[in-house]
Amino acid sequence: MLGDSxxxxxxxHATLREAAQRAAHGELPEEPFWLFREARxxxxxxxxxxxxxxxxxxxxxxxxxxxxxxxERLDPVQLAIWISAAPDPQRSALxxxxxxxxxxxxxxxxxxxxxxxxxxxxxRGRRQLQAWLDAKFPQPGHA
Amino acid sequence: xxxxxSRVDGSADFISQQNFDRAVARVVRLISIPxxxxxxxxxxDLVPAxxxxxxxxxxxxxxxxxxxxxVVIAGVFVFNFLSHLNDFPGSATARKLLGTAASTRPVMLxxxxxxxxxLSDLFFMKHGxxxxxxxxxxxxxxxxxxRVFEDDESRRVxxxxxxxxxxQFFLFPAERxxxxxxxxxxxxxxxxxxxxxxxxVTEHSGVCFMAAIRGRAKDLETYIAMPKQ
Numbered sequence: 216m217l218g219d220s221x222x223x224x225x226x227x228h229a230t231l232r233e234a235a236q237r238a239a240h241g242e243l244p245e246e247p248f249w250l251f252r253e254a255r256x257x258x259x260x261x262x263x264x265x266x267x268x269x270x271x272x273x274x275x276x277x278x279x280x281x282x283x284x285x286x287e288r289l290d291p292v293q294l295a296i297w298i299s300a301a302p303d304p305q306r307s308a309l310x311x312x313x314x315x316x317x318x319x320x321x322x323x324x325x326x327x328x329x330x331x332x333x334x335x336x337x338x339r340g341r342r343q344l345q346a347w348l349d350a351k352f353p354q355p356g357h358a
Numbered sequence: 359x360x361x362x363x364s365r366v367d368g369s370a371d372f373i374s375q376q377n378f379d380r381a382v383a384r385v386v387r388l389i390s391i392p393x394x395x396x397x398x399x400x401x402x403d404l405v406p407a408x409x410x411x412x413x414x415x416x417x418x419x420x421x422x423x424x425x426x427x428x429v430v431i432a433g434v435f436v437f438n439f440l441s442h443l444n445d446f447p448g449s450a451t452a453r454k455l456l457g458t459a460a461s462t463r464p465v466m467l468x469x470x471x472x473x474x475x476x477l478s479d480l481f482f483m484k485h486g487x488x489x490x491x492x493x494x495x496x497x498x499x500x501x502x503x504x505r506v507f508e509d510d511e512s513r514r515v516x517x518x519x520x521x522x523x524x525x526q527f528f529l530f531p532a533e534r535x536x537x538x539x540x541x542x543x544x545x546x547x548x549x550x551x552x553x554x555x556x557x558x559v560t561e562h563s564g565v566c567f568m569a570a571i572r573g574r575a576k577d578l579e580t581y582i583a584m585p586k587q
Binding site for chain 1: 388
């Protein structure tokens with residue numbers, strides 16, 4: 216979500232502190248995932264004043280048959296930075312989806328998205344990621 | 359969503375997309391968590407678990423309730439065990455008759471003024487009861503009434519009301535072996551207690567004699583220990 220471990224740590228600690236204070240006052244919300252929603256908003260708040268991604272057209276490619284092998288060559292940190300550089304709500308959608316901890320309904324609830332929005336954001340994210348992978352690890356014979 | 363998945367399920371594009379997502383998720387899992395944050399997910403207990411102590415366990419309401427229940431059940435068992443420790447053949451009947459003694463009023467008996475020992479003939483001649491003899495220890499007691507009745511098992515019981523200390527005597531058939539019919543004998547005097555009444559029982563010639571008194575065994579022991587004049 217942030218692409219910056221220091222900021223991530225600050226958000227993490229601030230979120231946990233908030234949770235501890237609420238727990239101490241017996242005010243923990245009963246809704247599930249409130250902690251994740253809180254963390255997401257803190258992430259968005261933390262990046263509000265940062266440089267925002269330019270509203271440029273990003274290349275999109277169809278998913279290739281060798282995509283899995285391209286992804287395996289990817290440095291995890293680079294992927295984290297790539298996801299964090301996406302504009303929100305696509306960033307939230309990709310981060311929550313690829314964390315592989317939530318089902319679609321949870322993600323819709325957490326990111327406050329509609330189903331078609333989430334679907335569109337993920338589909339575009341995949342195609343953009345494929346384009347980035349193709350640029351980073353060109354495949355022989357691939358245009 | 360399910361309809362969409364079922365529509366595309368098995369298609370090459372969908373399989374390709376699933377493989378893509380799995381591969382990305384695998385790399386995402388490799389993204390390192392800052393060391394300081396990772397500490398929060400360590401398996402060490404951040405707050406040490408409170409020590410288990412007997413005192414704490416005993417204050418647990420569930421444990422307390424179970425303990426009380428066990429003590430009560432154990433108490434009932436011990437009480438039953440102790441109350442049947444001194445059982446003897448005929449003790450159940452003797453206890454029932456103590457209940458009868460407690461509820462009997464003098465008007466319920468036929469007035470008879472005599473020495474208790476002399477009523478054996480009356481029981482034999484009038485009611486056909488053999489060996490319904492009052493033991494020597496109690497034979498000299500003056501009576502104010504007597505009766506013969508059947509108990510709930512149709513056994514004939516003789517009841518004598520004594521003037522002294524509102525004592526009552528009971529004569530009833532001794533318990534018999536259910537197979538052989540032989541009298542189940544027991545030596546000397548045995549005591550039974552029921553609702554503040556005490557009975558002293560002895561058996562002779564297939565008939566049990568019980569002296570019943572409202573009080574303790576000590577009150578009867580004095581008569582039994584008293585040598586015959």
